[in-house]
Amino acid sequence: MNDIVEIKYALDTFYFLMSGVLVMWMAAGFSMLEAGLVRSKNTTEILTKNVALYAIACCMYMLMGYSIMYGGTENLFMPDAWFGNSIANATTAEVLASGGDTYYSGASDFFFQVVFVATAMSIVSGAVAERMKLWAFLSFAVVMTGFIYPMQGVWSWGGGFLGETIGYSDYAGSGIVHLCGATAALSGVLFLGPRKGKYSADGKVNAIPGANMPLAAIGMFILWMGWFGFNGGSELAVSSVESSNNVASVFVNTNAAAAGGLLAALVLAHALYGKADLTMAVNGALAGLVAITADPLSATGGMATFIGAVGGAVVVLSVKFFDSIQIDDPVGAISVHGVAGLWGLLAVTINSDVTVLAQLTGAAVIFGWTFVTSSIVWYILKLAMGIRVSEEQEYEGVDASECGIDAYPEFVSSKS
Amino acid sequence: MKLVTAIVKPFKLDEVREALGDMGVSGVTVTEVKGFGRQKGHTELYRGAEYVVDFLPKVKLEIALSDEMVDSAVEAIAKAAQTGKIGDGKIFISNLEEVIRIRTGETGVEAV
Numbered sequence: 001m002n003d004i005v006e007i008k009y010a011l012d013t014f015y016f017l018m019s020g021v022l023v024m025w026m027a028a029g030f031s032m033l034e035a036g037l038v039r040s041k042n043t044t045e046i047l048t049k050n051v052a053l054y055a056i057a058c059c060m061y062m063l064m065g066y067s068i069m070y071g072g073t074e075n076l077f078m079p080d081a082w083f084g085n086s087i088a089n090a091t092t093a094e095v096l097a098s099g100g101d102t103y104y105s106g107a108s109d110f111f112f113q114v115v116f117v118a119t120a121m122s123i124v125s126g127a128v129a130e131r132m133k134l135w136a137f138l139s140f141a142v143v144m145t146g147f148i149y150p151m152q153g154v155w156s157w158g159g160g161f162l163g164e165t166i167g168y169s170d171y172a173g174s175g176i177v178h179l180c181g182a183t184a185a186l187s188g189v190l191f192l193g194p195r196k197g198k199y200s201a202d203g204k205v206n207a208i209p210g211a212n213m214p215l216a217a218i219g220m221f222i223l224w225m226g227w228f229g230f231n232g233g234s235e236l237a238v239s240s241v242e243s244s245n246n247v248a249s250v251f252v253n254t255n256a257a258a259a260g261g262l263l264a265a266l267v268l269a270h271a272l273y274g275k276a277d278l279t280m281a282v283n284g285a286l287a288g289l290v291a292i293t294a295d296p297l298s299a300t301g302g303m304a305t306f307i308g309a310v311g312g313a314v315v316v317l318s319v320k321f322f323d324s325i326q327i328d329d330p331v332g333a334i335s336v337h338g339v340a341g342l343w344g345l346l347a348v349t350i351n352s353d354v355t356v357l358a359q360l361t362g363a364a365v366i367f368g369w370t371f372v373t374s375s376i377v378w379y380i381l382k383l384a385m386g387i388r389v390s391e392e393q394e395y396e397g398v399d400a401s402e403c404g405i406d407a408y409p410e411f412v413s414s415k416s
Numbered sequence: 417m418k419l420v421t422a423i424v425k426p427f428k429l430d431e432v433r434e435a436l437g438d439m440g441v442s443g444v445t446v447t448e449v450k451g452f453g454r455q456k457g458h459t460e461l462y463r464g465a466e467y468v469v470d471f472l473p474k475v476k477l478e479i480a481l482s483d484e485m486v487d488s489a490v491e492a493i494a495k496a497a498q499t500g501k502i503g504d505g506k507i508f509i510s511n512l513e514e515v516i517r518i519r520t521g522e523t524g525v526e527a528v
Contacts, residue, residue: 207462
């Protein structure tokens with residue numbers, strides 16, 4: 001019996017860690033997607049933001065984010081501890097004494113959670129791409145990953161009022177991760193303004209094509225792959241028949257939703273614009289993934305495909321809508337993670353007895369908290385250091401002004 | 417001597433090269449160029465928004481020829497490069513004062 005408990009503990013921990021590795025790899029997906037959808041003159045800078053925000057997320061979540069989010073909350077609102085929540089593993093004796101209730105390593109839990117906060121922050125970089133100052137962005141990342149994200153996290157996953165009192169349900173984070181990231185991005189874009197040339201004075205929307213479609217496509221596939229860890233790992237266990245069945249269902253549904261989202265966006269974009277737009281298909285797949293994330297378990301494969309397809313279709317319309325009100329989001333992050341995330345939260349009610357009101361309340365709390373706090377931070381950064389590069393720097397490309405390195409130097413210089 | 421400058425569609429380059437080779441032209445200089453003519457540019461779509469491509473890619477061939485070869489060369493280029501659709505390009509013929517082969521120092525028709 002003791003051997004079984006130990007093996008189950010080892011298996012669940014191993015599964016948790018490997019899922020975390022898949023989610024960590026999503027940082028590569030975001031990097032490639034964003035590098036593909038910006039112009040080549042801004043490639044090095046967007047990659048620098050992506051690698052640095054990942055590292056900042058890891059440091060800030062270790063310093064305080066994990067304490068805030070998972071250190072407990074007595075009054076369901078404020079965290080019990082701001083700092084110092086230990087990342088502790090149970091001993092063999094403690095695991096055996098728990099009779100299987102302690103079924104994975106404490107450190108593996110930290111690892112799985114820390115890669116989620118990096119995902120939330122990755123969403124912001126794409127929306128503010130090509131015009132935001134590097135160090136203003138990274139300063140925001142410090143507050144976002146150390147405070148803004150963990151605070152709304154404690155209200156749901158950390159045992160706070162959203163989960164306990166409201167009945168809000170969000171399996172792997174359509175709202176807690178994706179809507180939160182998209183809201184911070186929206187706030188940033190509002191303070192930042194559109195890229196120069198994106199909208200004409202008469203309101204015409206001008207296309208600014210991304211530099212590298214192969215990178216955008218590989219980015220999508222990396223994210224798609226990473227999502228099996230994101231959703232699959234959120235079952236938190238795999239060592240019983242029930243939990244392994246659940247994990248398998250989650251994999252099937254996650255995959256199905258991405259496929260549905262991709263096809264819906266591809267077909268709708270072709271119907272609307274007469275061309276098969278790869279970037280919309282990519283956004284559609286990601287929207288499908290975001291939409292199924294709030295409940296990848298309960299749906300059948302067919303229903304998951306449908307939920308993903310609605311997400312993919314919504315994104316095509318949402319991209320057009322945000323352009324019409326001149327909110328410039330180069331990669332479609334606000335549409336993919338925010339609008340499809342909201343749809344995902346509502347879609348939970350289709351296959352469960354969670355109420356629409358609970359989901360809307362949760363979404364409103366996450367949006368309101370993130371929007372207000374993000375806006376305060378963006379505003380302070382704007383006053384303190386400025387968040388936007390100069391017009392000339394934007395024209396020359398932020399690779400030169402922020403990083404001093406061209407992504408493709410051979411294009412402009414033949415000196416070896 | 418004449419200098420024949422032809423602007424043609426890039427995908428027709430191989431056929432033009434072959435036609436010129438068949439009639440005995442001994443050298444061609446090829447450059448990838450961009451420009452517009454009556455075709456203007458064309459519009460493309462990206463994420464639901466249009467953008468205009470003002471200059472279209474073409475290939476420019478420069479061929480130095482003796483006077484008697486000009487007519488047949490022009491005919492060969494025109495025949496090989498023609499699709500009948502807008503954007504087929506143009507052929508310019510100008511006088512060529514002198515040609516020098518760098519390796520031997522030959523000049524005039526000998527150097528063509």
